[in-house]
Amino acid sequence: MTTFTSEDLKNALAGAEQQDDDNKNYKETYLADAIRFKMKRDKKRFWAGDNISDYISEQDKSKLIDEATEAFETVLDRLLIDRENDPNSQGTARRLAKMYFNEIMAGRYEQAPDATAFPNDTEDRYQGMLVVRSELRSICSHHHQPVSGVAYIGIIAAKKLIGLSKYTRIAQWCARRGTLQEELCNDIAREIMKATGSENVGVYIQAVHGCCENRGIMAHSSLTQTTVLRGAFETDPGTKKEFMDNIKLQQEFAPR
Ligand SMILES: [Zn+2]
Numbered sequence: 265m266t267t268f269t270s271e272d273l274k275n276a277l278a279g280a281e282q283q284d285d286d287n288k289n290y291k292e293t294y295l296a297d298a299i300r301f302k303m304k305r306d307k308k309r310f311w312a313g314d315n316i317s318d319y320i321s322e323q324d325k326s327k328l329i330d331e332a333t334e335a336f337e338t339v340l341d342r343l344l345i346d347r348e349n350d351p352n353s354q355g356t357a358r359r360l361a362k363m364y365f366n367e368i369m370a371g372r373y374e375q376a377p378d379a380t381a382f383p384n385d386t387e388d389r390y391q392g393m394l395v396v397r398s399e400l401r402s403i404c405s406h407h408h409q410p411v412s413g414v415a416y417i418g419i420i421a422a423k424k425l426i427g428l429s430k431y432t433r434i435a436q437w438c439a440r441r442g443t444l445q446e447e448l449c450n451d452i453a454r455e456i457m458k459a460t461g462s463e464n465v466g467v468y469i470q471a472v473h474g475c476c477e478n479r480g481i482m483a484h485s486s487l488t489q490t491t492v493l494r495g496a497f498e499t500d501p502g503t504k505k506e507f508m509d510n511i512k513l514q515q516e517f518a519p520r
């Protein structure tokens with residue numbers, strides 16, 4: 265068993281302090297720190313569910329992936345995983361970094377999908393309800409565990425319409441971040457209102473959460489449902505009922 269003298273401890277602390285100073289100087293060379301500094305200066309929120317694409321260029325992304333790779337290497341080292349000799353762990357740090365930026369959190373770093381709007385303002389314009397079913401993949405910001413489910417997006421058409429696939433593109437763009445289902449439901453409603461100009465929007469999500477299935481309570485069949493209602497969906501019981509009935513019809517057509 266190794267015993268430490270107080271002298272050892274003092275030396276170790278001095279070493280750590282020195283390293284801390286080195287880290288501080290070194291950190292300033294990270295692009296991620298420069299971007300964080302800018303966002304703080306602009307009072308731009310950069311939570312796991314926020315889009316920060318205005319602060320990141322396409323070239324920045326490859327530098328950020330390099331920096332995250334280095335950080336994930338440290339995480340693997342701290343977890344005592346032999347990334348030098350274990351063939352399955354070689355390259356894992358880079359795979360993780362790329363996966364975060366390009367896939368599971370891509371919605372933070374990419375601009376909103378462009379949703380060309382078509383006029384819906386003639387005499388015989390569509391005035392009914394539209395319900396779109398969108399499959400979603402996300403991760404929870406608490407545990408970075410997968411969340412998978414379906415969103416049903418309902419709107420009463422306003423004076424413009426967007427392509428049907430755009431509802432799903434917008435929903436997926438919101439989902440591919442670190443989210444909470446409650447927050448995600450709100451985000452999708454807000455972005456759909458923005459893209460369609462409709463004040464009357466409903467979003468219902470049902471999803472299973474990896475953080476409840478793979479750990480913690482290990483509940484294999486737990487399902488979480490959230491609903492956000494805006495405009496007539498909230499105030500008119502008939503509209504709300506039509507939305508909920510449509511969801512049931514959709515579920516008969518394509519069970520989750
Ligand atoms: Zn979680």
